[in-house]
Amino acid sequence: DAKTTQPPSMDCAEGRAANLPCNHSTISxxxxxxxxxxxxxxGPQYIIHGLKNNETNEMASLIITEDRKSSTLILPHATLxxxxxxxxxxxxxxxxxxxxQLTFGSGTQLTVLP
Amino acid sequence: xxxxxxxxxYLVIGTGKKITLxxxxxxxxxxxxxxxxxxxxxxxxxxxxxxxxxxxxxxxSSESTVSRIRTEHFPLTLESARPSHTSQYLCASSDTRQxxxxxxxxxxxxxxxxx
Numbered sequence: 001d002a003k004t005t006q007p008p009s010m011d012c013a014e015g016r017a018a019n020l021p022c023n024h025s026t027i028s029x030x031x032x033x034x035x036x037x038x039x040x041x042x043g044p045q046y047i048i049h050g051l052k053n054n055e056t057n058e059m060a061s062l063i064i065t066e067d068r069k070s071s072t073l074i075l076p077h078a079t080l081x082x083x084x085x086x087x088x089x090x091x092x093x094x095x096x097x098x099x100x101q102l103t104f105g106s107g108t109q110l111t112v113l114p
Numbered sequence: 115x116x117x118x119x120x121x122x123x124y125l126v127i128g129t130g131k132k133i134t135l136x137x138x139x140x141x142x143x144x145x146x147x148x149x150x151x152x153x154x155x156x157x158x159x160x161x162x163x164x165x166x167x168x169x170x171x172x173x174x175s176s177e178s179t180v181s182r183i184r185t186e187h188f189p190l191t192l193e194s195a196r197p198s199h200t201s202q203y204l205c206a207s208s209d210t211r212q213x214x215x216x217x218x219x220x221x222x223x224x225x226x227x228x229x
Contacts, residue, residue, distance in 0.1 A: 043204045043220030044157070104157040 004088045009109040012082075018075040020108050022088030025069040031092050033064060035073045036104070037084040044087065044104065047073065078112045085109050117141055120205050120221035127195055128229050135190045135224045137205030144211065146188040147218065149204040150174060157204065163188055195228040202226070 005023040012018040024033065035047040048055055048062045050071070055062045061074040075082055087107040118139040127133055137146070148161040149172075159172030163182040177199070178192050188207075192199055202225045206218040 041202075041223070041225070043206070043223045044218075046217060046219060049217070106156065 004090055004105060006086070006088055006105070006108045008106065009111070011111050011113055012075075012078045014080060014112050014114050015077055018078040018082065018110055018112070020073040020075075020086050020088075020110060021070065022073070023070045024088070024090045027068050027090050028092075031090045033062065033068075033071050034089040034091065035060070035062065036087045036089065037082075037110075038087070038104075038107075039081075039084040047086075078110075080112050080114060083110060083112045118205065118207055118219055118221040120203075120224050122224060123222060124225050124227075126227045126229065129194075129196055131195050133192050133195055133226070135203050135205075135226070137188045137190070137221055138186050139188075139207040139219075139221075140186060141207065141209065141219070142185065143207035143209040143219075144185065145208045145218075146182065147206040147208075148172070148178075148180060148188070148190050149206065150176065151202045151204060151223075153202070161190065195226075197228045200226060200228050 003026060032049050032051050034049040036044040037047055038044045048057055048060050050062045050064055052064055052068055062071060064071045085107040087104045121136045144165045146163045147159060149157045150160050151157045158174035160174050160176040161169060161172055161180040163169050166182055166185055169180050169182055178190050180190050182188055202223050204223045205221040208218045
């Protein structure tokens with residue numbers, strides 16, 4: 001599985017866009033990029049995932065570079081409730097016959113400031 | 115919105131007691147997982163299940179046991195709790211029939227303290 005590198009912490013002003021980078025330079029062609037977040041003392045929450053195209057949902061946008069070696073999670077209008085640790089995970093999507101676990105690294109602590 | 119529940123949310127118990135942490139999901143997901151996480155630390159998989167009557171140990175060795183008698187229910191049991199079991203326990207589920215086993219939805223967690 002490809003290793004990911006994220007900055008340990010970032011600050012963002014409330015109402016502004018939060019751009020969280022993730023480096024995955026050893027990603028292989030069949031590996032997806034997943035983003036989760038974990039608010040203090042709660043379970044992780046799925047945000048978004050993608051393979052090579054940019055993706056957008058009601059929570060965030062995911063921008064994957066053309067060479068797929070890095071990606072950026074964008075929270076378009078950060079609120080105080082977005083303060084959390086954000087995890088970037090790269091894994092192969094296996095067949096339904098195999099249960100594979102997620103491996104959460106240290107992530108990026110995003111602090112949204114009022 | 116994912117529907118996965120864990121009870122209790124908080125548990126303080128004495129050494130040697132038997133405890134069961136409950137996890138239920140109403141989404142019909144086939145895969146379920148238990149993770150252990152200490153404050154500020156990474157998640158570690160301790161058990162997972164492919165489906166009914168299927169359970170496997172995860173990456174982190176654990177003295178706990180699990181069962182999967184019903185699709186929606188995946189309880190975790192500690193026969194004799196010890197202070198070293200103090201941690202947060204997170205349950206998750208995923209539906210691999212949808213094509214992607216990594217879309218895991220997590221419960222709120224149980225914070226266990228063994229005195």
